[in-house]
Every structure is written in C-alpha cells, then in structure tokens.
Amino acid sequence: MSEKVNVANIDLEAERKEILKRYRNLLKACKRRLEKGDKQLIRKAFDVALEAHKDMRRKTGEPYIYHPIAVAQICAEEIGLGTTSVVCALLHDTVEDTDITLDDVRGMFGEKEAKIIDGLTKISGVFDQKTNSIQAENFRKMLLTLSDDIRVILIKLADRLHNMRTLDSMKRDKQLKIASETMFLYAPLAHRLGLNAIKTELEDLGLKYTENHEYVDIENKLKETEPERKKFISKFILPIKEILAEQGFKARLYGRPKSIYSIYNKVRHKGVPFEEIFDIFAIRIIVDTPLEKEKADCWRVYSIVTDFYHPNPDRLRDWISTPKANGYESLHTTVMGPEGKWVEVQIRTERMEELAEKGYAAHWKYKDKDGNERENQLDEWLRKIREILDNPEDNALDFIDDFKLNLFAEEIFAFTPKGDMRTLPFGATALDFAFDIHTKIGEKCIGAKVNHKLVPLSHQLKSGDQVEILTSSKQSPKEDWLTYVITARAKSKIKNALKEEKRKISEEGREILERKFDHQKIEFTIQNINDFQNFLKLPSAQELFYRFAKNVLTLKHIKAWQKEKDKPSKKTGKAEPTLEQVVKETRGNKASDDTLIIGDNLTKIEYKLSPCCNPIAGDDVFGFITINEGIKIHRVNCPNAVQMMSNYAYRIVKARWTNQEQISFLAGIKIQGIDEVGLVNNVTKIISSEHNVNMRSLSFDTHDGTFEGTIMLFVYDTQHLTELMKKLRKVNGVISVNRINPN
Ligand code: MN
Numbered sequence: 001m002s003e004k005v006n007v008a009n010i011d012l013e014a015e016r017k018e019i020l021k022r023y024r025n026l027l028k029a030c031k032r033r034l035e036k037g038d039k040q041l042i043r044k045a046f047d048v049a050l051e052a053h054k055d056m057r058r059k060t061g062e063p064y065i066y067h068p069i070a071v072a073q074i075c076a077e078e079i080g081l082g083t084t085s086v087v088c089a090l091l092h093d094t095v096e097d098t099d100i101t102l103d104d105v106r107g108m109f110g111e112k113e114a115k116i117i118d119g120l121t122k123i124s125g126v127f128d129q130k131t132n133s134i135q136a137e138n139f140r141k142m143l144l145t146l147s148d149d150i151r152v153i154l155i156k157l158a159d160r161l162h163n164m165r166t167l168d169s170m171k172r173d174k175q176l177k178i179a180s181e182t183m184f185l186y187a188p189l190a191h192r193l194g195l196n197a198i199k200t201e202l203e204d205l206g207l208k209y210t211e212n213h214e215y216v217d218i219e220n221k222l223k224e225t226e227p228e229r230k231k232f233i234s235k236f237i238l239p240i241k242e243i244l245a246e247q248g249f250k251a252r253l254y255g256r257p258k259s260i261y262s263i264y265n266k267v268r269h270k271g272v273p274f275e276e277i278f279d280i281f282a283i284r285i286i287v288d289t290p291l292e293k294e295k296a297d298c299w300r301v302y303s304i305v306t307d308f309y310h311p312n313p314d315r316l317r318d319w320i321s322t323p324k325a326n327g328y329e330s331l332h333t334t335v336m337g338p339e340g341k342w343v344e345v346q347i348r349t350e351r352m353e354e355l356a357e358k359g360y361a362a363h364w365k366y367k368d369k370d371g372n373e374r375e376n377q378l379d380e381w382l383r384k385i386r387e388i389l390d391n392p393e394d395n396a397l398d399f400i401d402d403f404k405l406n407l408f409a410e411e412i413f414a415f416t417p418k419g420d421m422r423t424l425p426f427g428a429t430a431l432d433f434a435f436d437i438h439t440k441i442g443e444k445c446i447g448a449k450v451n452h453k454l455v456p457l458s459h460q461l462k463s464g465d466q467v468e469i470l471t472s473s474k475q476s477p478k479e480d481w482l483t484y485v486i487t488a489r490a491k492s493k494i495k496n497a498l499k500e501e502k503r504k505i506s507e508e509g510r511e512i513l514e515r516k517f518d519h520q521k522i523e524f525t526i527q528n529i530n531d532f533q534n535f536l537k538l539p540s541a542q543e544l545f546y547r548f549a550k551n552v553l554t555l556k557h558i559k560a561w562q563k564e565k566d567k568p569s570k571k572t573g574k575a576e577p578t579l580e581q582v583v584k585e586t587r588g589n590k591a592s593d594d595t596l597i598i599g600d601n602l603t604k605i606e607y608k609l610s611p612c613c614n615p616i617a618g619d620d621v622f623g624f625i626t627i628n629e630g631i632k633i634h635r636v637n638c639p640n641a642v643q644m645m646s647n648y649a650y651r652i653v654k655a656r657w658t659n660q661e662q663i664s665f666l667a668g669i670k671i672q673g674i675d676e677v678g679l680v681n682n683v684t685k686i687i688s689s690e691h692n693v694n695m696r697s698l699s700f701d702t703h704d705g706t707f708e709g710t711i712m713l714f715v716y717d718t719q720h721l722t723e724l725m726k727k728l729r730k731v732n733g734v735i736s737v738n739r740i741n742p743n
Contacts, residue, residue, distance in 0.1 A: 010061075015063055019050070019063060019065055019066070019069075022066065022069045022070075022073075023046055023069060025073065026042075026046075026069055026072055026073050026076065026086070027039065027042065029073055029076040029077040030042065030076045030083065030086055033082055033083070034083070035083070038083040041083060041087055041109070042083060042086055042087060042090070044087075044108065044109075045086075045087040045088075045090040045091055045109070046069075046090055048090075048091065048094065048100065048108065049065060049068050049090045049091055049094055050065050052094045052098035052099065052100050053065050053068070053093070053094070053097070053098060056097070056098075058166070058169070059169040059170060060166065060169040064093075067093070067162060067166075068089060068090045068091070068092060068093060069090065070162045070165075071089045071090075071092060071155070071158045071159050071162050072085075072086045072089035072090045072158075074089075074158035074161055074162060075089045075154065075155060075158045078158070078161075078197065078198065078358065079154055079157075079158060079195065079198070079358055080354075080358045081151065081154060081155075084112060084113065084116070084151065085116075085151050085154065085155055087109060087113055088113055088116045088117055088120070088151070088155055089155050089158060089159075091105060091109075091113070091117055092117065092120045092155060092159060094117075095117055095118075095121045095677060096121045096678075101677075102114050102117065102118055102121075102677050105117050116151055116152055116155070118677055119152035120152055120155060120156060120159075121677055121678070122677070122680070153189065154195075157186060157189065157190055157195065157198060160182060160186050160202070161198055161201065161202060163178060164178070164179070164182055164201075164202060164205040164206070165205065167179065167205070167209060175209045176209065176210065178209075179205070179206045179208075179209035179210050180206070180210055182202050182205070182206045183202070183203065183206035183207075183210065186202055187199050187202040187203045187206060190202060194324075194327040194328060194355065194356075195358065196328070196356050196357055197357040197358065200259045200261070200262075203259060203261035203262075204259055204260045204261050206261070207260060207261050207264055208260075211264070214264055214267075214268075215260060215264070218260045218263050218264055218267070218274065219260060221274050222257055222260070222263075222280075225280075229255070229257070229280075229281060230255075232255075232337075232338070232339075232341075233254075233255035233281070233283065235338055236255070236283060236309075236337050236338060236343060237253045237254075237255070237283065239308050240253065240285070240304060240305055240308060241253055243304050243307075244285075244287075244301070244304065247300075247304075249287050249289075249297070249301070250287065250288040250289075251285060251286065251287045251288070251301070252284075252285075252286045253283065253284070253285050253286075254283070254284055255281050255282070255283045255284070256281060256282065256284060257280055257281045258279065258280055258281060258282065263277060263280060279334075279342070279343075279344045282343075282344040282345070282346055283343060283344070283345045283346070284345075284346045284348075284353075285301055285305070285345065285346070285347045285348075286348055286349065286350055286353050287301060287347075287348075287349055287350070288349070288350045289349050289350075291351065294320070294349045294351070294352070295320055295321070297349070298320055298331045298347050298348065298349065299331070301331075301347045302331055302333060302347055305333070305335060305345055305347070306333070306335060309335035309336055309337055309343070310335060310336045311333050311334065311335045311336075312333075312334045312335070312336070312342065315332070315333065315334035315344075316332070316333050317330075317331070317332040317333075318331060319331065319332070320348075320352075322413060322421070324411065327355055328355070328356055329348065329352040329355060329356070330346050330347065330348040330352055330356060331346070331347040331348065332344060332345070332346050332347075333345050333347075411423050411424065411425060411426065412424055412425070412426055412428065412461060412462060412463040413463050414428075414433060414461050414462075414463070414465045414466070414467050415465070415466045415467065416437070416466075416467065416468075417466065417467075417468045422436050422437070424436060424461065424487065425486060425487060427460060427486050428460070428461055428485075428486055428487060429457065429458050429459055429460055429461060429484050429485060429486070430445075430447070430448035430450065430455055430456070430457055430458070430459045430461065430467060430469070431445055431457040431458065431481060431484045431485050431490060432461075432485045432486060432487045432489075432490045433448070433461060433467050433469065434448070434457075434469045434471075434490075435485065435487065435489055435490035435493055435494075436487065436489065436490070437469065439493050441469055441471060442477075442490060442493060442494075443475070443476065443477050443493070443497055444471035444472060444473060444475045444476075445457060445469055445470070445471055445475065446470050446471060446472045446475050447470045448467055448468060448469050448470060449467070449468040449470065450465050450466070450467050450468075451465060451466055452466075452468075457481070457484050458483075458484040476497070476501060477493075477494045477497040477498055477501070479498060481494050482494055482495070502542070502546060503542070505545075505546055505549045505550065506542045506543075506545040506546045506549065507545070508545075508549045509544075509545030509546050509547070509548040509549030509550070510545040512545075512548045512549060513529075513544070513545060513548045516548070516555060516558060517558070520555075520558055520559075520562070522558070522562075525643070526640055526643070527626075527644070527648070529541050529544065531561075531626070531627050531628060532544065532558070532561050534628055534629065535561045535564065535628065536553070536557065536561070565627065607623060607630060607631040607632065607633050607655075608629055608630065608631070608632050608633065609632075609633050609665070610624075610632045610633060610634045610638070612634070612638060612639065612640055612741075613634050613635040613637070613638035613639065613640070613641075613741065614635075614665075614666065614667070614668075614741055615633050615634065615635045615638075615665075616665030616666075616667050616715060616717060616718060616721065617657045617665060617716060617717035617718070618657060618717035618718030618719055618720075618721075619635045619636075619657075619718055620635065620636040620637070621633050621634060621635055621636065621655050621656070621657070622634060622636060622641075622645075622652055622653065622654065622655055623652070623653040623654070623655040624644055624648070624651055624652060624653075625651040625652075625653065631653065631655075633655055657717070665714065665715060665716070665717070666696065666712060666713075666714055667712070667713060667714075667715050667721050667739060668710065668711070668712050668713075668739065668740040668741060669710070669711045669713070669721075669724075669725060669728070669737060669738070669739060669740065670708070670709070670710055670736075670737070670738050670739075670740045671683065671707075671708070671709040671710075671711070671728060671734055671736070671737050672706070672707065672708050672709075672734075672735050672736045672737075673706070673707045673731075673733045673734040673735040673736070674705060674706060674707060674733045674735065675702045675705050675706060675707040675733070676707075676732055676733035678732075679707060679731065679732070679733045679734070680700055680709070682731045682732070683709065683711075683728060683731055683734070684698065686724075686727050686728060686731065687711065687713065687724070687728075694713060694714040695711060695712070695713045695714075696712040696713060696714065697710075697711070697712045698710070698711050698712075707733070710740070721739065725737045725738075725739070
C-alpha cells in the first residue's frame with residue numbers, strides 16, 4: 001500500500017505535528033490499561049516505526065506511519081488489546097517493508113513481540129498469491145502456525161479493517177480483490193472470534209466495494225426512513241423507560257438499524273423487499289448491573305417489556321443461560337409493538353454489550369471475575385481449528401469449504417446422557433455427534449437414541465436434544481457414512497478409516513492374486529500386474545487387489561486377459577510385440593512429436609512417459625515395448641529399470657531426446673531448510689519469476705523451526721530444472737533442494 005511520491009509540495013512541519021497528534025490520541029486510547037513502563041515501550045515502537053517508514057507514503061500521499069498508528073488504535077480502542085499488541089501493531093509492517101529485521105525486533109523488544117511480528121509478516125505473503133489452491137493451502141498453514149498466539153489474528157484483522165476503511169484510494173481491481181477476500185475470509189474469522197462490530201463493518205465495507213449499487217440503494221432507503229423509524233422507536237421505548245427508572249434500573253435504551261449487509265442478504269437471498277423487512281432495526285436495552293445479578297435482572301427486564309408488548313413465544317432466544325460458541329450473551333425476544341409491528345428486543349448487561357462488540361479480547365478483561373470458563377471456550381475453539389488443520393484433506397480447497405461451512409452455519413447444541421453440552425454446526429447428525437465425542441465412538445457407532453427414541457445414524461439433531469450413542473465392536477466406517485455427516489472432523493476421520501480399511505483389504509487381495517497367478521503359471525511381476533490392470537482399465541494396482549479380495553474380480557478375468565493376448569507363449573502366456581510391430585501399429589495413429597528419437601532413428605512413434613519414474617526431456621532414458629501400450633519411456637535410473645533390463649532385455653529400445661520442441665514435463669522438487677522469515681515468499685517468487693515454469697502444486701510444512709516444501713512444476717528439460725534448483729539453493733535458509741518422483 002505504499003509508494004514514493006514527490007514530497008516537494010508537502011508541508012513537512014504540519015505533517016510532523018499531525019503525526020504527533022495521532023500518536024497522542026493512540027496513547028489516550030491505551031490509557032486505561034497502561035502499567036509501569038508501558039508508555040516507554042509504546043513510544044519506542046512508535047519511534048522505530050516512524051524512522052523505518054520515514055520515506056514511505058500511502059497511496060493517498062499521506063505519510064505511511066498513519067497506517068500503523070491507526071492499526072494500533074483499532075487494537076487498543078475497538079478490540080481492547082493491551083500494550084504488547086499495540087507495540088506489535090505499530091511495528092507490523094516494518095519487517096516486511098523496511099530494513100528492520102526480526103532480530104532487530106527481538107533485540108529491541110523481546111521474543112514474544114518477535115514471534116507475533118513473524119506471524120504477521122508470514123500472513124501477508126499468503127494473500128498475495130495468484131491461484132486459489134495456493135491461497136487455500138497457505139490459509140491452512142497460516143492458521144496452523146498462528147493459532148499459537150491469537151493476537152496475530154486480531155492485529156491482522158485490525159490491519160485489514162484499516163485497509164478497508166481507506167480502500168477508496170486503491171485501483172478498482174485491487175479494491176475488488178481486497179474486498180472479496182475480506183468477505184470470504186476475514187469477516188467470518190471476525191465473526192468466529194466474536195468481534196461483532198468489526199465483522200459488521202468489514203461486511204458493510206466489503207459490500208460497498210463489491211456491490212456498490214445495492215449498497216448505496218439500501219443506505220439511501222435507510223436514510224429516507226430514518227425519521228419515521230425514530231418516531232416509532234421513541235414511542236415504543238417510552239413506557240418501558242419509565243418503569244425501568246421506577247424500579248431503580250440504570251439502563252440505556254436505543255433502537256438501531258441492522259447492518260446494510262444483513263439487510264442486503266434478506267433482500268437478496270430471501271427475496272423480501274426492503275419495505276417489508278420487519279426487523280430492519282432492533283431495540284436494545286442495556287442494564288448496568290453487577291455480575292451476580294445479571295441473569296435475574298435481564299429476566300426482570302424481559303418481564304417488564306412483555307408487560308407492555310406481547311411476545312412471540314417462537315422467537316425467544318436465551319443466549320445468557322447458553323452463550324453462543326463465539327461467546328455472545330444476550331436475551332432476545334420479538335414482541336408485538338404499536339401498529340401491529342413485530343419488534344426484536346435485545347436485553348443484555350453492559351458487560352455483555354462489550355463482549356458482543358469486542359469479543360474475546362474483552363473476555364480476557366473479565367477473566368478475574370469468572371473468566372475461567374470463557375478462557376476454555378477460546379481454547380476449545382482453537383482446539384477445533386487445529387484438529388481440522390492437522391487433518392487436511394487432499395484438496396486444500398475442500399478444506400476451506402468445510403471450514404467456511406462450519407464458520408457460517410448457525411450452531412446447535414446437544415447434550416450427552418450425562419448432561420455435557422456439545423456445540424455442533426446446524427444440520428449435524430447423530431453420527432457427527434458420535435465423532436465429536438471421540439473417533440472410536442464414531443467408528444463403532446450403529447445408531448443413537450435421541451431423547452430416548454431410537455434413530456438412525458443420519459438423524460439430524462436439533463438444539464437441546466439429548467443424544468445417547470449406541471456402539472458395537474463389530475461396526476466399521478462405511479462409504480455412505482460420508483453422506484450422513486457434515487462436520488469436517490467426522491468427514492476426515494471417516495475418510496481416513498476407509499483408506500486404512502481399503503489398504504488392509506487390498507493387502508489380502510494381493511496375496512489372493514499372487515496365488516491365482518501362480519496357478520496359471522503367470523509370473524507375479526510389476527509388469528504383469530500393470531498389464532492386467534490396464535487390461536481391466538483400473539486406476540491402480542491397489543484397486544485391482546481390492547477387487548480380488550472383494551470377489552468382484554475372479555479367475556474368469558485372468559483368463560479373459562490371457563486370451564486377449566496375441567500369441568500366448570507356453571511359458572508365460574505373454575505376447576511380446578517387436579519394435580517393428582509397435583511401429584506398424586502406431587503409425588497412422590495420432591503421431592507424437594519429435595522430441596524423442598527411439599531406436600536407431602525413429603521418430604513419430606507413439607510413446608508414453610512412464611509414471612513410475614516420470615522422465616523429462618534431458619534425462620537418460622530408454623524405451624520399453626509393452627504389450628498394450630506401445631513404447632513406454634523410462635529413466636535409466638528408474639527403480640524398475642534393473643528388473644526390466646535383466647528380465648526383458650530384448651524388449652528394450654534405445655531412446656534419446658532431441659531439443660527441438662518446447663514441451664513441458666511434470667517434475668517434483670523437495671526443498672529442506674530452516675524456517676526463516678520470507679522463505680516461502682522468496683521460494684515462490686523465484687519460481688513465478690521464471691516465466692517458463694508453471695507451478696502445479698505447492699505445499700510447505702514447518703516443524704520446530706525446520707521447513708520442508710514440495711513443489712510440482714512443469715519444466716522443459718533437465719537443464720531447465722537444474723538451473724531452477726540452483727537458484728533455489730541460494731535462497732536464505734534453504735539447505736537442500738532435490739528432485740523427487742512426482743508420484
Ligand atoms: Mn498493514
């Protein structure tokens with residue numbers, strides 16, 4: 001967000017004054033919680049950031065330092081964070097954008113601060129990638145490494161909020177990208193953390209830049225209807241206010257419109273016209289009452305409200321006895337107001353109000369009183385996120401979908417027979433519940449009793465259900481279970497169990513097949529298994545074994561395969577075409593390119609690159625004449641080469657590459673090193689700056705400070721690959737770079 005601008009016309013003295021003014025405002029926002037030495041720390045961070053960013057300006061032309069100050073201000077004022085976070089917010093862009101290093105931060109401030117800044121620097125790299133799959137994978141990694149210290153996510157949210165507030169100065173395409181990313185990831189994250197005010201603002205701003213027309217339309221209609229709404233609200237509030245005062249309550253009452261985004265959603269997704277949305281605003285009654293009287297007092301207020309207005313019994317929500325998983329507490333009711341209009345009334349205490357607006361950060365503040373349980377809820381949330389992360393699906397995008405599903409869905413709560421409450425996403429089934437309790441219970445689940453009635457595994461649970469899971473030691477996970485569950489946890493546990501189950505059965509099938517081959521005097525070699533598998537058009541040998549174990553495939557199929565061969569020889573039953581035959585057969589078919597010369601000078605022969613060693617142009621290769629698939633090209637150092645060359649020397653043909661055409665080959669690289677700041681970024685930068693290289697997939701793992709990355713990419717030949725690997729070896733922190741087999 002920064003660039004150099006011409007500073008000749010800027011009044012630097014006035015600017016300096018403005019910077020100091022903003023800094024003092026920040027201190028004011030921190031004041032409530034400053035302890036001894038804190039002020040000096042904040043000053044130090046401010047001085048460091050000011051110096052580091054001194055030559056940088058924002059797109060608006062303003063001094064860059066306005067941004068970190070504003071982010072720190074949001075942390076202190078709107079999230080309620082303390083000195084460490086304010087310090088880190090001030091420094092949050094220094095390591096990425098200036099000469100300051102992580103070591104500098106560690107030396108000047110400490111280990112804790114360095115860790116947080118490291119996390120913040122790493123996330124910013126994550127979202128600059130171009131393709132979805134990388135983004136999703138990195139998003140997973142971000143949460144994995146960052147959930148150590150939730151402050152990283154909170155400061156990042158503050159950073160994003162300020163960027164959204166100042167999005168006007170960005171170019172249209174950047175606006176769109178940042179706004180949609182905000183709605184896709186940051187707003188749900190804020191919601192999940194219980195940061196309602198920030199979530200709402202992010203959504204509204206997101207809408208403003210993605211669907212500007214609709215946004216402005218609703219904004220105008222809200223303005224037009226404001227006087228009418230105000231009149232209605234004061235009329236509604238008046239009698240309640242009087243009684244509350246009479247009974248000695250210290251209370252604030254006000255009506256406030258719902259967010260533009262939530263109104264937009266109703267108009268858009270439920271097809272309700274603006275004029276007919278009855279809950280465009282809600283009445284909020286906030287009482288100032290000590291902790292021990294909170295619940296009783298909220299219900300007293302409820303009683304007063306319903307003395308005047310008749311409540312709709314279906315729309316009573318008691319989030320005080322059972323807070324939402326994100327910590328939200330409040331009592332909601334919908335009553336029949338004047339003029340026969342339904343009105344939503346939200347009753348809560350000042351403490352609950354602060355929690356609702358600022359979320360978990362505010363919880364920390366209250367932890368001396370009864371914070372223990374809330375601390376646990378935050379831990380519980382982080383535990384769940386970790387579980388999802390530790391068990392990533394093969395496809396990182398699936399993970400995002402599951403994750404989002406769990407984020408967006410309304411929650412239900414159900415009880416164990418002993419009365420423990422479990423929170424699950426809306427739509428969760430008895431089987432989800434079983435897996436939520438324990439993997440073993442899920443895997444052995446045969447049914448459940450919900451409120452003492454027997455139900456199937458797929459039974460959808462409702463809030464308040466009491467669920468007793470029935471298990472049997474004979475039970476094991478089934479394929480169709482995947483359609484019964486909606487939680488990411490249950491899905492991944494079932495998939496794992498199925499994979500394991502299939503692997504075991506395939507092992508048995510392998511032995512079965514080996515015996516059958518033996519009987520038919522067929523050698524049990526990789527080549528024969530491959531031929532048979534190809535004959536049956538199966539995707540893998542495992543699938544072949546599995547089907548034999550399951551009796552789907554039998555001796556009949558082996559015989560059919562043998563019969564299919566041209567000239568069954570006495571010994572092995574195999575027909576082995578000569579090179580001339582292959583050439584004759586494949587000529588006239590779709591001719592392949594001239595990249596490879598086979599035999600003495602043959603080109604235009606159909607060949608396939610063998611998946612077992614995945615040769616690329618430039619590798620030392622040979623051709624192997626197969627029964628059904630023409631010539632297959634292997635690397636000379638292929639793990640199967642020795643076996644092929646020793647057993648079937650007569651089927652080997654020479655092959656070498658020409659260097660005419662530019663065709664890409666898939667290759668894999670493994671990178672190992674020390675997890676340093678910017679390492680992932682530098683590695684991806686090098687690869688994407690190579691204009692000839694196309695990355696197919698990328699995954700990184702860090703463990704106790706070490707780093708391992710696997711990259712699949714398309715290259716032209718070995719020279720191309722070798723050069724790239726040479727460059728990667730020069731990246732700071734990289735220890736080794738090796739070529740690996742893509743499979
Ligand atoms: Mn920033």
